[in-house]
Amino acid sequence: xxxxxxxxxxxxxxxxxxxxxxxxxxxxxxxxxxxxxxxxxxxxxxxxxxxxxxxxxxxxxxxxxxxxxxxxxxxxxxxxxxxxxxxxxxxxxxxxxxxxxxxxxxxxxxxxxxxxxxxxxxxxxxxxxxxxxxxxxxxxxxxxxxxxxxxxxxxxxxxxxxxxxxxxxxxxxxxxxxxxxxxxxxxxxxxxxxxxxxxxxxxxxxxxxxxxxxxxxxxxxxxxxxxxxxxxxxxxxxxxxxxxxxxxxxxxxxxxxxxxxxxxxxxxxxxxxxxxxxxxxxxxxxxxxxxxxxxxxxxx
Amino acid sequence: xxxxxxxxxxxxxxxxxxxxxxxxxxxxxxxxxxxxxxxxxxxxxxxxxxxxxxxxxxxxxxxxxxxxxxxxxxxxxxxxxxxxxxxxxxxxxxxxxxxxxxxxxxxxxxxxxxxxxxxxxxxxxxxxxxxxxxxxxxxxxxxxxxxxxxxxxxxxxxxxxxxxxxxxxxxxxxxxxxxxxxxxxxxxxxxxxxxxxxxxxxxxxxxxxxxxxxxxxxxxxxxxxxxxxxxxxxxxxxxxxxxxxxxxxxxxxxxxxxxxxxxxxxxxxxxxxxxxxxxxxxxxxxxxxxxxxxxxxxxxxxxxxxxxxxxxxxxxxxxxxxxxxxxxxxx
Numbered sequence: 017x018x019x020x021x022x023x024x025x026x027x028x029x030x031x032x033x034x035x036x037x038x039x040x041x042x043x044x045x046x047x048x049x050x051x052x053x054x055x056x057x058x059x060x061x062x063x064x065x066x067x068x069x070x071x072x073x074x075x076x077x078x079x080x081x082x083x084x085x086x087x088x089x090x091x092x093x094x095x096x097x098x099x100x101x102x103x104x105x106x107x108x109x110x111x112x113x114x115x116x117x118x119x120x121x122x123x124x125x126x127x128x129x130x131x132x133x134x135x136x137x138x139x140x141x142x143x144x145x146x147x148x149x150x151x152x153x154x155x156x157x158x159x160x161x162x163x164x165x166x167x168x169x170x171x172x173x174x175x176x177x178x179x180x181x182x183x184x185x186x187x188x189x190x191x192x193x194x195x196x197x198x199x200x201x202x203x204x205x206x207x208x209x210x211x212x213x214x215x216x217x218x219x220x221x222x223x224x225x226x227x228x229x230x231x232x233x234x235x236x237x238x239x240x241x242x243x244x245x246x247x248x249x250x251x252x253x254x255x256x257x258x259x260x261x262x263x264x265x266x267x268x269x270x271x272x273x274x275x276x277x278x279x280x281x282x283x284x285x286x287x288x289x290x291x292x293x294x295x296x297x298x299x300x301x302x303x304x305x306x307x308x309x310x311x312x313x314x315x316x
Numbered sequence: 317x318x319x320x321x322x323x324x325x326x327x328x329x330x331x332x333x334x335x336x337x338x339x340x341x342x343x344x345x346x347x348x349x350x351x352x353x354x355x356x357x358x359x360x361x362x363x364x365x366x367x368x369x370x371x372x373x374x375x376x377x378x379x380x381x382x383x384x385x386x387x388x389x390x391x392x393x394x395x396x397x398x399x400x401x402x403x404x405x406x407x408x409x410x411x412x413x414x415x416x417x418x419x420x421x422x423x424x425x426x427x428x429x430x431x432x433x434x435x436x437x438x439x440x441x442x443x444x445x446x447x448x449x450x451x452x453x454x455x456x457x458x459x460x461x462x463x464x465x466x467x468x469x470x471x472x473x474x475x476x477x478x479x480x481x482x483x484x485x486x487x488x489x490x491x492x493x494x495x496x497x498x499x500x501x502x503x504x505x506x507x508x509x510x511x512x513x514x515x516x517x518x519x520x521x522x523x524x525x526x527x528x529x530x531x532x533x534x535x536x537x538x539x540x541x542x543x544x545x546x547x548x549x550x551x552x553x554x555x556x557x558x559x560x561x562x563x564x565x566x567x568x569x570x571x572x573x574x575x576x577x578x579x580x581x582x583x584x585x586x587x588x589x590x591x592x593x594x595x596x597x598x599x600x601x602x603x604x605x606x607x608x609x610x611x612x613x614x615x616x617x618x619x620x621x622x623x624x625x626x627x628x629x630x631x632x633x634x635x636x637x638x639x640x641x642x643x644x645x646x647x
Contacts, residue, residue, distance in 0.1 A: 030646075067422050071647030085647050088426035099418035106414075108323065116320050120423035156419070163424070 018081045020045045020167050020199040021066060025075035028061050034223050035061040039075070041218060041228040043201060045166075048193060050210035050231075051203035052293055053220035059203035060100055062220070063171050066201075067097045080166065093122060096160025100171040102153045106145035110155060113144060114162070121163040129162035132188065150181025154188060161192050167199040168192075174209060186213065207290040219293060221300035231289060238292045241269040243282040254278075259295045259302075270295045317425070321437040324410075328402045329441060335395065336445050342388070343452045350378035350460035357465070372465065379466035382456070383474075392477045395449075396485035397514050399442055401507045404493020407438060408636070409503035412644075427640060435494065435633065442490050446483040453478050463555065471557035471611050476522070479618040484625035489514050491632035498636050499643075521624065527559050529620045530613060535606045536564070539597050541583070541590045555611030566601030576602060 021043040028036045036058035043049050051059050064070040065077050068084035068091060076083070082090040104113055110133065118124045133140065136158075138151050147155065153173055160168060168189075174182040190213055193200055204210055210217065217234060219227040227234070238258070245267040255271035262268075270287060277284055322329070353375040360368040382388055408431075411417040421427040456462070457478060462469050475481070492514055497506035537550040552558060563571045579596035582589050609617070641647055 064418075068426065069418055069421060069645065071645055073646075085645075089424075089429075092422060092424055092426060095422075097418075097422040099415065099422070101415060103415040103419045105324070105416060112323065116420075117423060119317060119319055120420070120425050122424050159419075 018045070019043060019078070020047070020080060021049075021201060022078045023062075023065075023075065024077075026062075026065065026072055026077050027074035028058075028065060028070060029073040036065070036220075037223045039220075039225050041225055043199070043216065043218075045199050046197055047216045048200045048202070048214050049216040049218060050214035051201055051218050051220060052205065052207060052210055053203075054205060054297060057220040058223045059220055060171055063097070063169050063201070063203060066169055067091065067095060094166045095169055096163055096165035096167070097169045098153075098156045098160055098171065098173050101176065102156035102173065104144045104152060104156055104159075107143060109141055109143050110138060110147070111140040113155060113159065114140075117159045117162055123164045125162045125164050128164075129158050132158045132161065136184070136188070148181070150177045150184065153177060153181070153185055157185065157188055157192075164196075165198070167201070170200065170202040172203055172205070174204070174206065182209070189213075207293050211289045217289075217293075219296050221297050224300070226296045226300050234292055235286070235289060237272050237274075238287050238295075239271055239273055239277070240285040240287045240291070241271055241277070241282045242285070243267060243269075243279075247279070247281050258292075258299055317430070317433045318437060321434060325403060325407070325438070328406070331402075332399065332441075332445060335391070336449060339391070339449065340452060342382075343456050346378065346382050347452075347456040347459050350375060350456075350462075353378050354459070354461045354465070375460065375465050379460055379462045379469070383462065383466050383469060389477055392449075392482065396446070396482060396489045397511065399486050400489025400491075400493035400510045400514055403438060403442070404490040405497045405506035405510050406503045407434065407494050407497060408640075409497030409501060409506045412498070412501040413503060427645070428637065431637065431640065435491075435636075438490060438494075439487065442486050443483065446486045450480050450483055453482075469555075471555055471609065471614055475526075475614070475617070479614070481618055481621050481625065484622035484629070485518070488517075488625040488629045488632075491629040491636070495632040495636045495639070498639050517628070521621065525624070526617065526621060527557075527609070529617050530609070532559055532607045532609050535608070536603045537606075539563070539602050539604055540594050541597075552606050552608055553610055553612075555614075557609040557611070558606060559609065560605075560607045562605050563602055564605045568605075571600070571602060575600065 019042045022041075024040050026036060026039040027034060039058075039062065051062065053059055061070065065072055066079055066084055068088040071085045078084075079091045080094050082094075084091045105116070108116070114126065114129050117129070118126060130140075133155070136151070136154050138147065138155060144152060144155065153176075157170075157173065170189075173189075174185050177185060186209070189200070189202075192198060202210070202214070211231075214231055216230055217227065218225060239255075241255075243266070245262055245265050247267070254275045254277055255269075255273045258270045258272060260267065260269045270291065353371065357368060357371040357375050360371045408417075411420060417427075421430060425433075457469075457474075460466070469478075489510065493506060493510045496509040496513070497503055500506045500509065535550070535552060537546065563573075563576050565571050579593055579600070579602065582593040582596055
């Protein structure tokens, strides 16, 4: 079955620094996937690789079965991309920007674009540069929706927006997704954004993929365990510790469970998606630190 | 794409168009005026009137007013450069520095097809504008018989302005600007680089390549004083580009000027002794040595120089593609 996005051992290096490494995952058609990670984790690189703005150093990436570097035309026909900071020609009027889209895309739904802009109350005669940041983001989104893609790739679409504009943007996005059954991959470092509408999650950190899973399964399989400190040492196969913290005699573990927890010494709590994401991000940071320490040790 | 390219570059194109229009008006106005004067001079000569110097003077005046006008010459020398700086340097750099390349290369057209069209759509108007300009300049020269009556119309000083090379200069400057903008990703530094490199290449070509497109002709003629006029074969043909004119001795070595002056003193007001002068010249075996490019090589040289600049432009075109592919996208 053709995947909306499929990567295998995908890597991208700039000079000596890896922006993305060893990245293997699949995104099925029809999902809304959140791509989450701190700044510099490789989210933008991954999305640029998917639309042919960058070529991979190692491995491969396919979008609907096409190679974005060699079959850029086929990929662009199926994908709408909103780059970070939603770049548009600031000196053009909104209607001129639509003309650009109409002239450069094989399929273009002008009615849809006009209808959505009218709903949003964005005047067609206004210059892009005079619009607010939120309105500019909306115009960029409308531009990609009007090309009638099968998948949207959005790079931090709401990062520069205030909370109200953010909510409006997400509403436009959700409406479009509901109407057309689009696949969406949206990158963000704002976790609450993703919780609201993503069903899949890819956690990227330190240039590597940490977790690929459905949101539902993530929430179901992760628990917070609170119990006496001495019990933390006993390993069981029932769970994998993601993070652990200790206060006095008490110990708090965020774990991924594989089987029901039967030990009555532990108090078991549900965790939010944000806590899970943060746990994985801090875990990969900790790994990075120990790795750095090991390197230092070898050097000495 | 045509619409977008026009929309993005319309201000520069309008300014260029205005400049072209001004030059057209100047050339048409003065060209019509001088062709009237040329007609008057022709009539005068055909009627074998005694004194045509007044008619000749007014025609020469018409011609030199334009040919020796520094503003006219400078604007024609600068026009290709301005094309490179204000159209070429901005074309790609603006997309890269404002980040809009991420938007425009992810519409329906992949970057390589976008680039072909973009460059093609910039080349077309530049080619048209400079083609028209060259046509006008050629018409101006022929309508006023400028080569015959314009004192300052030599090979050398009409080469850069009044020849077809101006078209090749413009295309080279355009591609230079485009490549500099692509490589530097900033439009203002790209403008500066275009300015410096264009001027440097022009100076290098004029001084070190152009004199040697074909081996120059060497002509030596006698310095001996004679009352009969020298035969035509011993003179440098009119409209030639003289690269050097030196006095040499029997062995062909250049002679220091004071040695010649010693002989020339014999012709001076004190002692007008031609025999002694001729003896002096013969004793040292002094002769005049001219190195020059004949005037009839003008169009051949224009073609060679145009070829060089067009080749450079093609190279920069290929380099721009290579740079985006391997330095920006890094396939």
